[in-house]
Amino acid sequence: MTHHDSSGPQSVSPEPLELLRTPPPKERADAARNRAAVLEAAARLFAERGVEAVSMDQVAAAAGVGKGTLFRRFGDKSGLAAALLDARERVLQEQVLHGPPPLGPGADPAERLDAFLDAYFDYLLEHLDLVRMSETATPGARYRIGAYRFWHRHLAILLGSAPDPDQTAHALLAALAADHVAALLPELGEPRMRAGLRRL
Structure with a gap:
């Protein structure tokens, strides 16, 4: 798990996103x-x-x-699930890095944030069981996955004007944990959960 200094606001540079997406x-x-x-x-x-x-x-x-x-x-099975998800995650990462706005560069950060939340929620719903397995098979597995660090850094960059972008990015990603989504989806439904993400 990546450790972050919680002493106050930090400047977040976009360069680490490319470094976090290393080829196999x-x-x-x-x-x-x-x-x-x-x-x-x-x-x-x-x-x-x-x-x-x-x-x-x-x-x-x-x-x-x-x-x-x-x-x-x-x-273990979580490693197998993560490997199956790798190609699918790379497609979304490529869209974030080089795709058209608003998901890709060139749009206002708030628009990019909404576009990312929608795109990631779509990806999560399509692969919910696999993502859940990759995130929960061992304690803390979610935070050791390279893709989590990529998503976190991307959100922290978009939230650069927030008082603590790193913490806020973690809080948003907590609402996108597969176990959380799987548990609440039957009760709340997709539209309500999607709207809730936007409000966060």
């Missing part, structure tokens, strides 16, 4: 094939049975790899 390392051909087979099998099984109902053993068997290979590569 190069892989050997056999490792890349195994990784692709695992991700394809996991995506299929999760879609067919639901994330909670699928075990790592089932993923390994469906991918044709050993359990040791799977656990060494992904650690």
